[in-house]
Amino acid sequence: MTLVRPPNTWAQAATKVSDMIGWPTFAGIVRRGERAVQYWGQPNCKTVPTIEQALLLDAAYRAAGGSDAPFLDTFAALLDVQVKRDAACLSELANDSAAFVREAGDLGAALFLATRPGASPRDHNRALVEAQQVETALGAIMRRLPSFLQFGAGSLSGNIGGTQ
Known part of the structure; x- marks a missing residue:
């Protein structure tokens, strides 16, 4: 076969x-x-x-x-795949970071409104919603970051990137 x-x-x-x-x-x-x-x-x-x-x-x-050169060609092709995968992961981390910064800015604005004299329950609710959105954005970053860490000294040591 x-x-x-x-x-x-x-x-x-x-x-x-x-x-x-x-x-x-x-x-x-x-x-x-x-x-x-x-x-x-x-x-x-x-x-x-x-x-x-x-x-x-x-x-x-x-x-x-x-x-x-079959082995060299294979190495080059696999390297290209890995580099593109790593770039995609870095791009996704940048997207997650941009979302976090945007949400953190919205939270900051909502907190200023919620702490002013005469703030309404709506202002406090808005701040709470914004805080939850910041928490979600931060969670996405925290889930992505471990894929960039170097573990041990084995064949995966130094591997950056991970799942998109």
């Missing part, structure tokens, strides 16, 4: 290189067993070659007649 390998994935890059140089040569270059490197060509594989191994594999692919 032929496995579907989406473009710009490590599995597709591994398969493309192996089609050019063969799995035995591929395995020899990275000093791994043939079955281990064949697993890299499966879309559900959780491991990938190191950067140094990918460099060696792209060089071998080129030496065998390939005109591109």
